[in-house]
Amino acid sequence: MPLSEAAGHSENPWLDVGLLKYIHRQGVPFACQPLGVFFSSSETFVVSRLATEGDLFDFSSSGPSPGKKREDALRPIFQQIVFAVSWLHDRSIAHCDISMENILLTKECDDIPLQVKLIDYGLAAVGERLIIGHRGKPSYQAPEMFEGAFDPFRADTFAVGVMLYASTATCYPWMSTQAGVCRMFALACDKGLDAVLRSQKVNKQPRRLIEVLSENIVDLLRCLLVLNPMDRLSLQNAQQFEWFD
Secondary structure (H helix, E strand, O other): OOEEEOOOOOOOHHHHHHHHHHHHHOOOOOOOOEEEEEEOOOOEEEEEOOOOOOEHHHHHOOOOOOOHHHHHHHHHHHHHHHHHHHHHHHOOEEOOOOOHHHEEEEOOOOOOOOEEEEOOOOOOEEOOOEEEOOOOOOOOOOHHHHHOOEOHHHHHHHHHHHHHHHHHHOOOOOOOOOOOOOHHHHHHHHHOHHHHHHHOEOOOOOOEHHHHOOHHHHHHHHHHOOOOHHHOOOHHHHOOOHHHO
């Protein structure tokens, strides 16, 4: 059970290229097709097939307000995301940089639903059950990253939960999970996720998120965003939640 020293960890582009080629060879739908690695006299270019609809961050910046219509639009996307990350986990690969910017969306033609592409494997942990240090973007980092060795697979699950929250609510639950940095995360630690949902407004309107999100997605978020990693829902079990039906 080796420990990877990841403090100050930077992305490894060759790990990204290698994992992308491996994943694409497996024929799974969430892999971008790699087109090649090209060199100039001073730069290296890694090229993959275009994702026509941009990333999930841009997609989530428009559309219906938080509520049923927005959840219905996001459900098929998150079904694919959970499948993709679970597939990696089943093969002992933790992504370690799950975020809306690393989910691309593409459409082959008008009558085919949006297809998810999971990108950016440069921070991935392969075959390691414990690692040390901080990986990923501050809003998505599991709080146990700041406490020593942590399980990167459980941290991926937390990041998926943050991504689901942010996409559905059109705002992040917190900006950082480091102690003493973000008051919203301090509120979650003190009084639970429901307190955050009661505190945050819908697009600066009088309504609160707890009033407009479905009970099914709130239940799912409560289980994905558990602060204690040992009590956190696995992505394999998350697929059984009623919200995905």
